[in-house]
Amino acid sequence: MTTTAPTGEAVESELRRVSQTVRRAMLGAVPDGEPHRWLYQLVRAYPSRPGKAIRPTLCIQSCRAYGGSDADAFPVAVAIEMLHNAFLVHDDIADGSELRRGRPTLPADHGQALSLNAGDALVVLANQVLRRHARTLDDEIADQVLDEFDTMALRTLEGQATELGWRRERVVDLTPEDYLDLVLHKTCWYTTIHPLRVGALLGSAEPSDMEAMVSFGFYLGAAFQIRDDLLNLIGAEGIYGKEINGDLYEAKRSLALIHLCGQVRGDDRDFIAHYLSVDRSERTAQMIDEVRRLIDECGSIDFAADFARGIAGAALQAHEAAYGDAPDQRSAGFLKAFVPYMLGRSA
Amino acid sequence: MTTTAPTGEAVESELRRVSQTVRRAMLGAVPDGEPHRWLYQLVRAYPSRPGKAIRPTLCIQSCRAYGGSDADAFPVAVAIEMLHNAFLVHDDIADGSELRRGRPTLPADHGQALSLNAGDALVVLANQVLRRHARTLDDEIADQVLDEFDTMALRTLEGQATELGWRRERVVDLTPEDYLDLVLHKTCWYTTIHPLRVGALLGSAEPSDMEAMVSFGFYLGAAFQIRDDLLNLIGAEGIYGKEINGDLYEAKRSLALIHLCGQVRGDDRDFIAHYLSVDRSERTAQMIDEVRRLIDECGSIDFAADFARGIAGAALQAHEAAYGDAPDQRSAGFLKAFVPYMLGRSA
Numbered sequence: 001m002t003t004t005a006p007t008g009e010a011v012e013s014e015l016r017r018v019s020q021t022v023r024r025a026m027l028g029a030v031p032d033g034e035p036h037r038w039l040y041q042l043v044r045a046y047p048s049r050p051g052k053a054i055r056p057t058l059c060i061q062s063c064r065a066y067g068g069s070d071a072d073a074f075p076v077a078v079a080i081e082m083l084h085n086a087f088l089v090h091d092d093i094a095d096g097s098e099l100r101r102g103r104p105t106l107p108a109d110h111g112q113a114l115s116l117n118a119g120d121a122l123v124v125l126a127n128q129v130l131r132r133h134a135r136t137l138d139d140e141i142a143d144q145v146l147d148e149f150d151t152m153a154l155r156t157l158e159g160q161a162t163e164l165g166w167r168r169e170r171v172v173d174l175t176p177e178d179y180l181d182l183v184l185h186k187t188c189w190y191t192t193i194h195p196l197r198v199g200a201l202l203g204s205a206e207p208s209d210m211e212a213m214v215s216f217g218f219y220l221g222a223a224f225q226i227r228d229d230l231l232n233l234i235g236a237e238g239i240y241g242k243e244i245n246g247d248l249y250e251a252k253r254s255l256a257l258i259h260l261c262g263q264v265r266g267d268d269r270d271f272i273a274h275y276l277s278v279d280r281s282e283r284t285a286q287m288i289d290e291v292r293r294l295i296d297e298c299g300s301i302d303f304a305a306d307f308a309r310g311i312a313g314a315a316l317q318a319h320e321a322a323y324g325d326a327p328d329q330r331s332a333g334f335l336k337a338f339v340p341y342m343l344g345r346s347a
Numbered sequence: 348m349t350t351t352a353p354t355g356e357a358v359e360s361e362l363r364r365v366s367q368t369v370r371r372a373m374l375g376a377v378p379d380g381e382p383h384r385w386l387y388q389l390v391r392a393y394p395s396r397p398g399k400a401i402r403p404t405l406c407i408q409s410c411r412a413y414g415g416s417d418a419d420a421f422p423v424a425v426a427i428e429m430l431h432n433a434f435l436v437h438d439d440i441a442d443g444s445e446l447r448r449g450r451p452t453l454p455a456d457h458g459q460a461l462s463l464n465a466g467d468a469l470v471v472l473a474n475q476v477l478r479r480h481a482r483t484l485d486d487e488i489a490d491q492v493l494d495e496f497d498t499m500a501l502r503t504l505e506g507q508a509t510e511l512g513w514r515r516e517r518v519v520d521l522t523p524e525d526y527l528d529l530v531l532h533k534t535c536w537y538t539t540i541h542p543l544r545v546g547a548l549l550g551s552a553e554p555s556d557m558e559a560m561v562s563f564g565f566y567l568g569a570a571f572q573i574r575d576d577l578l579n580l581i582g583a584e585g586i587y588g589k590e591i592n593g594d595l596y597e598a599k600r601s602l603a604l605i606h607l608c609g610q611v612r613g614d615d616r617d618f619i620a621h622y623l624s625v626d627r628s629e630r631t632a633q634m635i636d637e638v639r640r641l642i643d644e645c646g647s648i649d650f651a652a653d654f655a656r657g658i659a660g661a662a663l664q665a666h667e668a669a670y671g672d673a674p675d676q677r678s679a680g681f682l683k684a685f686v687p688y689m690l691g692r693s694a
Contacts, residue, residue: 031501038512039505090467094460113441113511116463117504120437123470124500131493146478153471154378157464158386164460165385 006337008344014334018060018077019053025078026085029129042110042118043125046085049101052347054224055195056081058338062199062213064331065323072202075133076145079126080195083149086122087156087190089115094164095250096280102241140207145198152194159186166253170277174258176307180222182253188221196322196335212322216335219315223342226308229254231346233292233301239347248288251276255307256300260291263298308343315339353684355691361681365407365424366400372425373432376476389457389465390472393432396448399694401571402542403428405685409546409560411678412670419549422480423492426473427542430496433469434503434537436462441511442597443627449588487554492545499541506533513600517624521605523654527569529600535568543669543682559669563682566662570689573655576601578693580639580648586694595635598623602654603647607638610645655690662686 026047030040056077063073091097092105093112099105106115130149134142162182166174196217197210232247233256247254264272275283275291295301316339323332373394377387403424410420438444439452440459446452453462477496481489509529513521543564544557579594580603594601611619622630622638642648663686670679 033505035505035509035512038515039508042508090463094463111515112459114508114515116437116441117507117511120470121501121504123467124497124504127474128497131497135490143482150471150475150478154468157468157471158380158382160464161386161389161461162382164464165382168385168458168461 006334008337008341011334011337011341014061015053015057018057019050021074022053022056022078022081023047023050025074026082029078029082029125038114039118039121042106042114043121045106045109045118046088046100047082047122049103051081051085051101052345053081054338055084055191058192058335059195059199061331061334062196063203064199065326065328065335066200066203067327068199068203068205072205073199075129076198076202077195079130079133079149080190080198082122082126082129083153084190086119086126087160089119089122091160093119094160095246097242097246099241099243099246137202138205141201141205144201144207148194148198148201152189155185155189159184159189162186163253167251171253172261172273172276174253174261176255176258179253179255179258183222183225184218187225188218191224192221193217200326212318216315216318216322219311219318220338220342223308223312223315223339226255226304226311227342227345229256230301230304230308233295235346241347245288245292248291249280249283251280251283255304256295259300259303260295260298263300264294268294312339312343353681355684355688358681358684358688361408362400362404365404366397368421369400369403369425369428370394370397372421373429376425376429376472385461386465386468389453389461390468392453392456392465393435393447393469394429396450398428398432398448399692400428401685402431402538405539405682406542406546408678408681409543410550412673412675412682413547413550414674415546415550415552419552420546422476423545423549424542426477426480426496427537427545429469429473429476430500431537433466433473434507436466436469438507440466441507442593444589444593446588446590446593484549485552488548488552491548491554495541495545495548499536502532502536506531506536509533510600514598518600519608519620519623521600521608523602523605526600526602526605530569530572531565534572535565538571539568540564547673559665562665563662563669566658566665567685567689570655570659570662570686573602573651573658574689574692576603577648577651577655580642582693588694592635592639595638596627596630598627598630602651603642606647606650607642607645610647611641615641659686659690 027044030043030047033040059077059080060070060073064070088100089106092100093107093115096107097105098108106118110118130146134146137145159182163186165171193214194217196213200210200213201208229247229252232242232244232254235244243249248257251257261272271290272294275287316336319332319336319339323335326332374391377390377394380387406424406427407417407420411417435447436453439447440454440462443454444452445455453465457465477493481493484492506529510533512518540561541564543560547557547560548555576594576599579589579591579601582591590596595604598604608619608623618637619641622634663683666679666683666686670682673679
């Protein structure tokens with residue numbers, strides 16, 4: 001049941017195609033009404049900026065792998081991407097971020113209050129897109145798709161709460177296992193697990209428990225997030241689209257930072273404890289440079305990169321259980337090609 | 348078709364009854380899972396505090412008026428109240444408020460980021476409650492209920508955006524008509540129009556356009572909001588539950604403030620223009636006292652109170668068109684008794 005594996009280039013080309021069509025559909029789902037300058041202009045901002053479209057692409061390919069067409073999954077893929085955009089707006093408020101997809105964040109341009117409100121509107125519009133499509137489905141499938149969407153949203157908010165809680169309470173002693181549990185909630189449910197599961201469900205048009213997609217999605221999503229955190233340390237700002245070292249200013253508990261916390265001793269340990277204990281506004285450029293130096297010294301970047309390779313190996317194993325018997329092995333192979341893509345991407 | 352009108356006491360007693368049962372149902376809809384201290388404890392905070400329950404009570408009474416039972420409307424009433432609680436959390440972030448229902452706001456206790464996230468979870472849970480009930484309904488009714496819910500949420504966010512936009516851009520020249528248009532979006536759709544419409548829909552179990560409820564809901568909701576704004580100026584903090592004069596610190600465009608802006612001349616006008624142009628943090632207690640003094644001097648409170656009485660008169664007229672032919676005139680009369688209740692309430 002093997003076919004020639006698609007190249008990284010093929011994955012990127014498909015992502016670009018989906019990004020464009022999903023972007024058009026998202027913008028089409030935003031009302032033309034008033035107030036334009038205080039609401040709908042803001043609602044359109046992030047959906048207008050080209051994103052990677054990983055989530056909708058996974059959803060569409062998983063649908064194809066299980067015998068469906070692009071059209072069977074497309075509206076749900078659009079709803080997922082709209083919810084993702086809503087989360088980005090609210091994350092940028094919570095994190096005080098300045099750059100998103102290479103341009104100023106919504107809160108940087110319009111303040112927190114209007115941005116919060118625009119993020120709420122994106123949540124409502126995502127639900128609207130999802131529900132309108134659910135009406136066209138068999139009742140049982142529709143219920144399962146809607147339930148999965150709610151579950152996914154709650155898992156994501158649970159993960160976000162845990163990460164914010166760690167930062168707020170200056171939690172220091174974390175392990176890679178804590179990190180993986182965080183990433184499972186915060187990232188994997190909505191980035192990989194849900195798109196894959198719901199895609200397979202729409203493709204096969206039969207209710208099922210889709211348990212196998214949880215493992216594959218978890219490992220694939222963890223590889224994605226570890227790479228994302230690494231790009232924040234080593235990426236090129238022009239390509240990456242966010243502030244380099246922004247995560248260090250936020251003291252985000254990335255795998256590299258968790259590794260560093262476990263390695264440092266003596267004065268360095270006191271310094272890191274101090275760095276974690278102060279507010280973001282008190283973290284100077286000099287302090288960040290010193291943390292960055294310690295990360296290199298302790299080999300924390302290599303640790304995270306090696307860890308990601310291990311997780312990617314697990315993803316390849318799990319892929320077989322989830323898609324080995326899927327009717328369309330071309331699309332199944334395409335999903336497999338996402339594993340090396342997640343490890344190597346530079347944006 | 349007239350029956351003895353219920354007293355204000357009967358309205359308050361029914362509100363207390365509904366408040367208690369809705370509160371229990373909201374808390375029952377919140378998962379018991381983790382992270383408790385960073386998410387679900389926050390999600391439970393506002394639903395645990397006794398609220399007025401105006402929205403669910405209107406929904407249930409409108410359902411009864413059109414021949415339904417409490418149970419026909421109850422889950423939808425709960426979903427509306429949960430969305431209301433989500434909006435309260437996000438409003439308290441946007442406004443920097445300190446008190447809600449007599450206790451510290453969520454952002455005052457847990458910071459903005461965790462509160463924003465908890466508000467998002469309340470939106471998801473409200474949708475979950477609504478969808479689960481929609482499954483038990485006839486398809487056509489279910490679709491209409493869900494569509495009305497989305498529309499209601501968008502109208503509210505549009506109104507919120509306009510109000511925040513006015514404040515952000517220091518808009519000064521507003522008329523009572525601008526205020527009414529704001530209130531229609533920001534308050535009436537989700538406080539009165541939607542609960543009444545969807546209640547009638549669930550009671551009659553027949554799709555219909557429910558146009559007559561828009562007028563009654565609009566006038567009833569406007570009377571509610573004008574009274575709410577007045578209580579912020581003249582209420583007793585222990586009963587009212589929010590900071591007295593909090594709206595003046597935010598320079599919220601209430602009917603009294605809009606009236607004042609139209610009345611002041613000379614130095615007073617310059618002073619008010621200055622007051623509107625500075626940030627909230629620059630508004631001193633002395634400045635607020637002076638604004639409050641001008642409000643008295645210009646009769647702006649009397650103006651708003653008189654305006655509310657006019658609107659209440661219109662509400663009584665519109666009630667006849669909306670509920671004059673409703674099968675259960677006892678509940679129809681109950682809805683009519685809300686008009687004087689909205690004008691006279693002290694909390």
